[in-house]
Amino acid sequence: MKKSTAILFAFIISQFQAQQGAYYQQSAKYKMDIDVNAEKFTYEGKQTLEYTNNSPDELNVVYFHLYWNAFKPNSMMDQRVASKGKNGDSRLQKDGVSRLASIPKDQEGAQNIHWIRQNGKDLKFEVQETIMKVYLAEPIKPNSTAIFTMDWDAVIPQQIRRSGRNNKEGVDMTMTQWYPKIAEYDYDGWATFDYIGREFHEPFSDFDVTIKINKDYVVGAGGILENSTEVKGYDTNAKIKADKNKSIWRWTAKNMLDFAWSADKDYVVKSFDVPQGPKVFMVYQNNDKTKVWEQAQPYITKYFQLMNSHFGKYIYPTYAFIQGGDGGMEYGMCTMILGEAKDIKDLMGLMAHEGAHSWYQQMLATNESMRPWMDEGFTSYAESYVMSQLFPKDLPNPFMEKLNAYRDFIKKGIEEPAVWLGDHHDNGTSYTYASYVKGELYLVQLGYIMGEQNLAETLKQYYDQWAMKHPSDRDFLHIAQKVSGMDLKWFQNYWINTTKTINYGIKEVKYDAKSTTITLVNNGGVPMPIDFSVMTTDKKIVTYQIPLNMTHTWKEKDAYGEFKTMPYWPWTQKEYMITIPYTKSQLSVLGIDFSQRIADVNMEDNFVEVK
Numbered sequence: 001m002k003k004s005t006a007i008l009f010a011f012i013i014s015q016f017q018a019q020q021g022a023y024y025q026q027s028a029k030y031k032m033d034i035d036v037n038a039e040k041f042t043y044e045g046k047q048t049l050e051y052t053n054n055s056p057d058e059l060n061v062v063y064f065h066l067y068w069n070a071f072k073p074n075s076m077m078d079q080r081v082a083s084k085g086k087n088g089d090s091r092l093q094k095d096g097v098s099r100l101a102s103i104p105k106d107q108e109g110a111q112n113i114h115w116i117r118q119n120g121k122d123l124k125f126e127v128q129e130t131i132m133k134v135y136l137a138e139p140i141k142p143n144s145t146a147i148f149t150m151d152w153d154a155v156i157p158q159q160i161r162r163s164g165r166n167n168k169e170g171v172d173m174t175m176t177q178w179y180p181k182i183a184e185y186d187y188d189g190w191a192t193f194d195y196i197g198r199e200f201h202e203p204f205s206d207f208d209v210t211i212k213i214n215k216d217y218v219v220g221a222g223g224i225l226e227n228s229t230e231v232k233g234y235d236t237n238a239k240i241k242a243d244k245n246k247s248i249w250r251w252t253a254k255n256m257l258d259f260a261w262s263a264d265k266d267y268v269v270k271s272f273d274v275p276q277g278p279k280v281f282m283v284y285q286n287n288d289k290t291k292v293w294e295q296a297q298p299y300i301t302k303y304f305q306l307m308n309s310h311f312g313k314y315i316y317p318t319y320a321f322i323q324g325g326d327g328g329m330e331y332g333m334c335t336m337i338l339g340e341a342k343d344i345k346d347l348m349g350l351m352a353h354e355g356a357h358s359w360y361q362q363m364l365a366t367n368e369s370m371r372p373w374m375d376e377g378f379t380s381y382a383e384s385y386v387m388s389q390l391f392p393k394d395l396p397n398p399f400m401e402k403l404n405a406y407r408d409f410i411k412k413g414i415e416e417p418a419v420w421l422g423d424h425h426d427n428g429t430s431y432t433y434a435s436y437v438k439g440e441l442y443l444v445q446l447g448y449i450m451g452e453q454n455l456a457e458t459l460k461q462y463y464d465q466w467a468m469k470h471p472s473d474r475d476f477l478h479i480a481q482k483v484s485g486m487d488l489k490w491f492q493n494y495w496i497n498t499t500k501t502i503n504y505g506i507k508e509v510k511y512d513a514k515s516t517t518i519t520l521v522n523n524g525g526v527p528m529p530i531d532f533s534v535m536t537t538d539k540k541i542v543t544y545q546i547p548l549n550m551t552h553t554w555k556e557k558d559a560y561g562e563f564k565t566m567p568y569w570p571w572t573q574k575e576y577m578i579t580i581p582y583t584k585s586q587l588s589v590l591g592i593d594f595s596q597r598i599a600d601v602n603m604e605d606n607f608v609e610v611k
Contacts (some may be wrong), residue, residue, distance in 0.1 A: 002020060002385075004516065007391075008451070009237055010077075010235055013102050018252065018255045019274060021056065021187075021443065022211040022443010023184065023394040023469070024054045024055050024056070024186075025052075025054060025184070025203065025204065026051070026052065026053060026054055026055065026184065026185050026203045026207065027048065027203060027204060028049055028052070028182055028203050028204075028206070029049070029050040029205060029206040029207075029208075029338055030047060030048070030049055030179075030205055030206070030207050030208065030209070030259070030546065031046075031047070031048045031208045031209075031357075032046065032047045032048075032179060032207075032208070032209045033045070033046045033210045033212075034046060034139040034205075034210065034211045034246070035212045036174070036212060036213040036214070036246075036248075036263075037171075037212065038173075038213060038214045038217065038263075041107075041155065041165045041173070042153065042154065042156065043154055043156070043319065044152075044153045045150075045151070045153065045155065045179060045181065046149075046150070046151055046154050046155065047148075047149070047152075047180065047349065048147065048148070048149050048150075049147070049148040049149075049150070049408070050145060050146075050147055050182060050583060051145065051146050051147075051148060051182060051607060052144070052145045052365050053140045053141065053142060053143065053144055053145070053146075054142075054143065055186070055523030056142050057142065057185075057509065058139045058140070058141050058364060059136070059139060059140040059185070059317050060132060060133060060135075060136055061136060061406070062134045062136065062140075062183070062185075062609060063131055063133055063134070063182070063183040063190050063192045064131070064132040064133065064134065064180045064181060064182055064314055065130060065131065065177070065180070065181045065182075065200075065202075065336060066111040066113075066127065066130050066131070066132050066180055066242075066300075067085040067109075067111075067130055067158055067177035067178075067181075067195045067525060068109035068110060068111050068154060068155075068156075068163065068178065068197050069109060069110065069111060069127070069129060069130045069195070070100075070109065070129070070130050070194075070195045071103065071108060071109030071157035071158065071160055071164065071345075072100065072108035072109060072110075072157075072214075072585075073100060073101050073103060073108075074101075074102060075129065075130075076129050076130070076194050077100060077161075077195065077197050077583055078098050078100035078101055079091075080196050080197070080337060080423070080530050081093060081098035081099075081100060081197070081241065082097070082098045082101065084426065084427070084428065085188065086105070089161075089197065090428075091160075091161060091176065091326050091327065091429045092197060093162055095480040096582050099160050099290075100160055101156045101258050101263050103160070106154070106155075106163070106166055106197075107157060107158040108155060108156060108157060108158075108329075109154075109156075109157030109164070109295060110153065110155040110156075110157075110304050111152055111154045111180060111330045111546050112152055112153050112190060113125065113127065113132065113150065113151075113152045113180065114151040114153070114324075115150070115151055115605040116134060116148060116149070116150045116151055117148065117149045117150075118136055118137045118138070118146055118147070118148055119137070119138075119146060119147050120147075120149075121137040121138075121526035122137075122198065123135060123136065123137060123325060124474060125596065129194055130194050130195040131183075131192050131254055132180065132434060133220055133314065135583045137567055139227060139525065143544075145281055149183075150180060152180060152543045154178070156173055156175070156178075157266075158176065159326065160174050161175070161197050161232065162174070162325050162326060162329045162331075163175065163176045163178060163325075164373040167324065167325065167326060168326070169285070169289070169323065169339050170264075170266075170285070171262060171264045171285070171323060171324045171339060172217070172264045172265065173262060173263040173264070174262050174324040174336055175260060175261045175262060175263070175326050176258075176260040176262075176325065176331060176336060177258070177260075178261075178323075179259075179262075180260065181202055181322060182202070183201075183202070184201050184202050184203045184367070184470070186470060188269070188367075188370075189442060191367060191369065191370075191499075193421070193423065194371075194423070195368040196423035197316075197423065198372070198423050199368035199369045199372050199375065199420045199422040199423070200257075200367075200368065200369065201365075201367045201368055201369050201370075202257050202258055203257075204257060204365070205255075205256060205257070205258075205466065206252075206253065206256075207223060207250070207251070207252060207253045207254075207256065207257065207259040208250075208251075208255045208307060209221075209249060209250070209261075209542065210250050211248070211249040211250075211251070211257055211261065211403060211484070212243065212246045212247070212248050212249075212417060213231065213246060213247060213263055214245060214246055214247075215240060215242040215245055215246060215247040216232070216234070217247070217263045217265055218231075218232050218233035218263065218264060218265070218267035218268075218269065218283070219231070219261055219262070219440065220261065220262050220263075220267060220269070220281065220283030220320055220324070220334070221249075221251050221259070221262070221320065221322075221467060222253065222259065222261075222318075222319075222320055222330070222331050222332045222333030223252055223253035223256070223258070223259060223318070223333055223334075224251065224252050224253065224317065224436060225249065225250070226250040226251065226252055227248070227249070227250050230247070230248070230340060231248075231249050231311075231345075233267060233268065233269040233283075233371075234269055234271075234382055240503070245375075245405070245436060247425075247453040250276050250330055253332060253333060254335060255468060256316070256332035256362070257331075257362055257365055258331055258332050258429070259331075259332060260331035260332065260334060260336065260599050261321075262283070262322050262336060264285065264324075266285045266287075267283050267284065267285060267323075268284065268285070269281060269282070269283050270282045270293075270297075272297050272301070274300070274301050274305065275301070275305070275306045276305075276308070276313060277301075277304040277305065277308060278304065278314055278317060278318050278319045279318045279319075280301075280304070280318070280319050280320070281299075281318065281319070281320040281321070282296065282319070282320075282321050283321070283322045283323065283552055284321075284322070284323035284339050286322055289339060289340040290323065290339040290340065290341075291584055291590070292341045292342075292343060292344055292346075292347050293339070293341075293347065294350070295344045296321075296344065296347060296478060299344060299351075299390055300348075300351065300611050301357065302389075302390060303351070303352060303386055303390065303421045304319075304383065305349070305383065306385075306390075307355070307356065307359065307384045307386060310360065310382075310456070310459075310465070311356075311359050311382055311459060311463060312363070312460065312467060314359075314361065315363055315467065315468065316332075316334055316358070316610075317331050317432070319334065319355070319358065320333065320334040320335075321334070321335060321337060321355075322334055322335065322336050323336075323337065323338070323339035323352075323353055324336040324337075324339065326338070326399065327340070327350075328350050328353065328354045330353070330355075330357030330358070330361055330362070332353045332362060333358075333362075335351070335354035335355065335558065337350050337356070338350070345387075345391050345447065346446070348387070348390060349383070349387060351378060351385040352382075352383045352386050352387055353380065353539035356379040356382040356386070357375070357379050357385050359378075359379070359382060359463070360374070360375055360378035360379045360382065361375045361379065362465060363463075363467045363468060364378075364462065364463065364466055364471060365468075365469065365470050365471075366470065366471055366472065366473075367415055367470065367528050368422065368471070369421060369422050369423065370422075371422060371432075371440030371472065372418075372422040372434075372435040372439070372474055373418040373438060373442065374420075374439060374476070374509070375435075375438055375439075376435040376436045376442070377418075377435060377436060377437070377438065377441075377442055378439060378440075378443065380402070380436045380439065380440040381399075381439075381440040382441045383445070384398050384399050384402060384411060384440065385398055385464075386591070391429045392487075392589065396594070396596040396597075397444075397560075397596060397597050399440065399441070399444045399593055399597065400596060402440055402441065402444075403436055403441065403444070403596070403597075404483035405437065406433065406437050406438070406599060406600050406601075407599075407602075408439060408604070409433050409437070410428070410501060410601050412429075413435070414427055414429065415430060415433065415499040416430040416431070416499070417434065417497055417498060417499055418434040418438045418439060418442075418495070418497075418572065419495045419496050419497045420434065421489055422435065423483065429476075429561050433503075438495065438496070439447065441495075441568050442492075442495055442496065443455065443459075444579075444597055444599070445491065445495065445528075445597070445598070445599055446458070446488070446491070446537070446570075447473030447597065448528075448531070448593070448595070448597040448598055449484075449486070449488070449491065449528070449529055450480070450483075450484035450486055450488070450551075450553065450555055451484075451555045451556065451557050451558040451559070452545075452558055452559035452560065453557060453558070453559060454480075454483050454555075455480075457483050458476075458479050458480045458483045458484070461479050461482075461483060462475075462476055462479050463483065464592045465479065469522065473496070474592065477489065477492055484553065484555075485553040486551040486552065486553045487550060487551055487552050487553075488551070490524075490527075490550045490571075494525070494527075495525045495526065498525070498526075499522075500525030500526045501524050501525060501526060501527045501599075501601045502524045502526070502598060502599050502600050502601060503522070503525075503600060503601050503602050504520060504521065504522055504524065504526030504528070504530060504592055504598075504600055504606065505520070505521050505523055505592075505602065505604075505605030506518060506519070506520060506521075506590070506591070506592065506605055506607075506608055507519040507575065509590070509608055511583060511584035512583070512585065514523050514581070514583065515580060515581050515583070516579070516587065516590075517577060517578070517579045517580075517583055518532070518577070518578050518579075518580070518590065519576070519577050520546075520575065520576045520577075520578065520592070521574060521575050521576075522531070522574055522575075522576075523601075523602070524571075525600070527548055527550065527569075527571035528548060528598060529544075529545065529547050529548040529551065529554075529569070530546040530554070530569065530576075530592055530593070530598075531544070531545055531546075531558075531563060531577060531592070531593050531594070531595070531598075532544045532546060532590070532591070532592055532593075533544055533590070533591060533593070533594040533596075534582060534587055534589070534590040535584065535587070535588045535590070536586050536587060536588060537585070537586055537587065537588050540586075541561065542564070542582075542593065543561055543562065543564070543594070544563060544564050544565075544566050544570050544578060544580070545563045545564065545565045545566065546567075546568070546576060546578065547565065547568040547569070548568065548569055549568040549569065549570045549571060550571050553584070554568075560594075560597075561594075561595075562596040566578060576585075584610060587610040588609075588610055589607060589608070590607070590610065591606050591607030591608060591609050592606040592607070593606070
């Protein structure tokens with residue numbers, strides 16, 4: 001071997017080994033002291049951050065998120081909203097014009113960093129829109145810890161998106177993504193995506209937060225209230241302590257992605273314990289618009305029990321549903337949702353989705369800015385499953401409504417690939433379907449391909465192996481392939497990286513004296529295995545599994561019924577013929593996928609009624 005070749009070979013091996021290195025994740029501990037000026041909607045903050053570098057890399061800079069800098073005219077968020085016109089998020093627009101463009105100067109979001117120090121040494125920093133780049137006085141070596149101290153003040157912005165003052169339901173302060181938050185660092189480098197209005201990513205952290213605010217306010221938060229007997233709303237025997245007319249609230253939380261809170265003078269606090277589950281708090285304005293909240297306790301209890309049994313146990317000790325924000329947004333141990341709901345099903349649909357983010361965003365903390373389909377899609381899957389248990393419907397499967405919505409959406413011709421970064425979709429509706437709907441249907445299709453029992457086992461092992469970590473789609477797919485024994489890379493590539501669609505049909509049916517021959521055709525761009533079923537005149541259903549050659553291993557069982565396995569269908573072959581031992585007089589209906597889980601965009605040619 002030549003010397004140059006040997007050097008190249010050694011380099012390749014070293015790169016391979018680097019990619020196969022042991023998993024690591026960074027950690028942080030925040031201690032914050034916050035003094036709120038409720039009349040002016042401002043606050044002063046002091047922060048001590050203990051940051052541990054568990055990576056094999058030496059860090060010479062660190063990055064912080066300053067999300068509130070987005071809420072002002074001509075910010076990147078404003079520019080992005082304006083560029084989309086009427087294709088953008090309606091909550092950010094009015095008549096197709098960005099709402100951020102008209103925020104008054106005194107209501108612009110601002111996080112003004114006075115200084116930041118590393119181990120007592122002043123640091124140079126640059127604020128780049130919603131990202132702050134900090135140059136370190138000394139590198140943070142692998143497996144070492146640095147202490148950052150910081151002093152800042154902030155203006156609580158006009159409520160536009162998720163955070164801010166005086167939302168449309170009259171909640172005074174929704175304090176989300178409100179503090180200088182250190183960015184996540186992992187094998188992909190620093191997660192420094194600008195905040196344009198959608199997703200977040202951060203390291204698991206511990207929090208110790210002291211909030212000083214006017215004593216007539218009630219605070220709701222995700223965490224543990226350490227002094228409930230000294231503040232308003234949480235203890236009927238509380239003796240409120242005040243420092244110059246301000247109460248002091250102390251909240252703690254461990255191993256959580258972020259800390260969010262909300263404050264209002266009209267909040268009431270209701271709480272109850274879920275058996276073998278968390279203590280649940282409901283923090284909301286008790287009025288005619290929120291009266292449906294009084295019906296929620298038994299549904300929430302069953303909700304957590306279903307989630308715990310099907311998707312893995314909720315790890316944290318508490319969870320809070322808080323009226324605040326715009327619509328719904330998940331945070332550590334809490335969600336901010338609108339208070340008004342037309343009925344209990346409407347309210348629980350929102351609670352079920354945002355609550356499920358505790359699994360697929362918090363405990364299984366994927367980088368949702370890069371892979372929103374894993375965050376929103378897996379959450380939507382859990383929501384559909386649980387809601388089908390809480391409010392049963394007579395449907396072939398719990399996901400029918402999403403499948404039909406997807407089919408209607410495809411007809412518009414504006415689909416964008418799910419692989420795109422969350423904030424980089426050009427059309428708001430296309431983002432919703434790429435992330436929420438196709439992400440949900442990714443799991444539905446996997447259940448159809450490998451069997452529902454295998455999907456349930458995959459979700460269980462995914463939780464067992466990756467809870468409280470930062471998994472990627474590769475980690476999930478690895479488990480799905482191991483559980484099923486199938487090659488599934490082809491499906492993920494088609495479904496996530498392209499906008500190709502599934503479209504199978506029945507081309508021809510020939511009835512003979514002793515049998516019937518059916519010709520199936522693939523008119524779409526995504527190959528799939530096919531479950532072909534017949535219903536006989538005596539109401540018996542017989543299913544034939546036609547495997548796809550690319551999986552190389554076939555589905556052995558499925559919760560939707562038994563089946564007979566036929567020879568495989570090569571993905572390059574357009575048509576497939578199947579002969580069944582039934583005559584025309586013995587058949588009532590025949591068709592593709594009686595369970596209706598397959599995301600076929602044209603169902604009109606999938607079934608034949610035998611007359």
